[in-house]
Amino acid sequence: MASTILVTGTDTGVGKTQVAVALVHALRAEGLRVGVMKPVASGCQRSAGGLRNDDAQALIEASGRDLPYAEVNPYAFEPPIAPHLAARAAGVAIDPAVLDAAYRRLAADCQVMVVEGAGGWRVPLSATLSFADWVSAHRWPVLLVVGLRLGCLNHAALSADAIAQRTPLLGWIANRLPPEQPEWAANVDTLQELLGAPPLACLAPADGAGSRLDPNVIKALLSRVQVAV
Secondary structure, three states, X not given: OOEEEEEEEOOOOOOXXXXXXXXXXXXXXXXXXXXEEOOEEOOOEEEOOEEEOHHHHHHHHHHOOXXXXXXXXXXXXXXXXXXXXXXXXXXXXXXXXXXXXHHHHHHOXXXXXXXXXXXXXXXXXXXXXXXXXXXXXXXXXXXXXXXXXXXXXXXXXHHXXXXXXXXXXXXXXXXXXXXXXXXXXXXXXXXXHHHOOOOOEEEOHHHXXXXXXXXXXXXXXXXXXXXXX
């Protein structure tokens, strides 16, 4: 079975997909066969093939593989609202067994799975299930993306604490969101103190979708997860 890295964020719109795509490219550059998954997505667009999510499609493209969309993104919803509300509006119940089955099919043919969350760590998927519940049941290690904007210190500290209580926290990546904070460097220093570790990377706004992760970052991550070869 493949090793798994779960990419979550301090909030929505903080660069999870940017980091997940960069991670996929970097893992592939290490010679690894990578699978991807965006289990639940709202804000999808209608297409000839059905509802499609830009984040899921970016992950598939980054993987360089012809992965079945329905397995990469088992639950796709059109309204750009919280997943549990979008599912309710569609008359759908998000079933973790469906997510597990899709994950197993994808993971069977790769060495590393990069799974991107929806919103933040504790986003609800139903009245009784959160994204954190599903991830924690598998004990998948988590990479936290911190969007550097007003409120990030509190969001990052709360997220890191909540993750570490339930599953391994691999580390964090700082993403300098536009408009760039005047004191972003000081905030990174503060975050290092709050989270007890320096960021694995600090991405600049100019990096955009073409973000690249240093090979040393990837080696650091791989040293913390067991990768099947």
